[in-house]
Amino acid sequence: MLLGELGVFASYAFAPLSLIVPLGAVSVIASAIIGIIFIKEKWKPKDFLRRYVLSFVGCGLAIVGTYLLVTFAPNSHEKMTGENITKHLVSWPFLLYMLVEIILFCWLLYFYKEKNANNIVVILLLVALLGSMTVVTVKAVAGMLVLSIQGHLQLDYPIFYVMCVCMVATAVYQATFLSQASQMYDSSLIASVGYILSTTIAITAGAIFYLDFIGEDVLHICMFALGCLIAFVGVFLITRNRKKAVPFEPYISMDAMPGMQNMHDKGMAVQPDLKASFSYGALENNDSISEIYAPATLPVMQEEHGSRSASGAPYRVLQHTKKD
DSSP: OHHHHHHHHHHTTTSOHHHHGGGGHHHHHHHHHHHHHHSOOOOOGGGHHHHHHHHHHHHHHHHHHHHHHHHHSOOOOOOOOHHHHHHHHTOHHHHHHHHHHHHHHHHHHHHHHTSOOOOHHHHHHHHHHHHHHHHHHHHHHHHHHHHHHTTOOOTTSHHHHHHHHHHHHHHHHHHHHHHHHHTTSOHHHHHHHHHHHHHHHHHHHHHHHSOTTTTOOHHHHHHHHHHHHHHHHHHHHHHTTOOOOOOOOSSOOGGGSTTOOOTTSSSOOSSOOOOSSOOBTTBOOOGGGTTTTSOOOOOOOOOOOSOTTSOOOSSOOOOOOSOO
């Protein structure tokens, strides 16, 4: 995985962003084929078509889509110098795109955190929006590093370090949201939906930031879009027939108990600490109705004494006879 990610990182310096991002379908194809060969799942011959026909059809479609992507992808690629990156960063189309993305991200994050909107599309849209910034910054960092290795030093530009910080930050938060999604949904569903959303938004960000499709004719753009669509369908078919087994739970799970901390809570304990002076269990003492719970007192009958200085019994003992 480390060698593969290093290869992907280096490829951003030599090819347009809109070409590299959709080629993630190749890893899905390889994973499907390797999984069938090496996992050695037990299956019967009569179940072969039902289990694997969609995977093979999906692989075929993904291969066709990948071919169209490579054939009709943008060919323009500029050098990632500090001046070029700064010029793209302050351009009004990208600033407008960033404003829309920030508003959409905050809106989705509000529904996810405050309204507990745990739909997979909401979570993976958050990942895709962060991922679009990750690929933009990765391409800038990789391109500047390659130019520096070739002798054109680019590490003295402040934009290089700004891009490095954005790259690391967005990658970390992507991993956080993906980890939360993996706890609620099947990994194959995350792979297919995440690939479609991330690829679409990343291509849009690359087209706006790096102007990948400037100078391309309408036919090439339409064939490129068709290749993306076919690759999306192929990836979906590869992963759609894999179901996650849900284990039977005979008891109430801890995460279903009221007050149990989950991913949306911020440190709330199972037994909250109450500020009231007295509480039993999780029942909070309501001071506004304390008179209801006040202990009953016996009436006290005091005798009147002529002299206030004389001390007497604070109560009167009554003598009862059998008749009374």
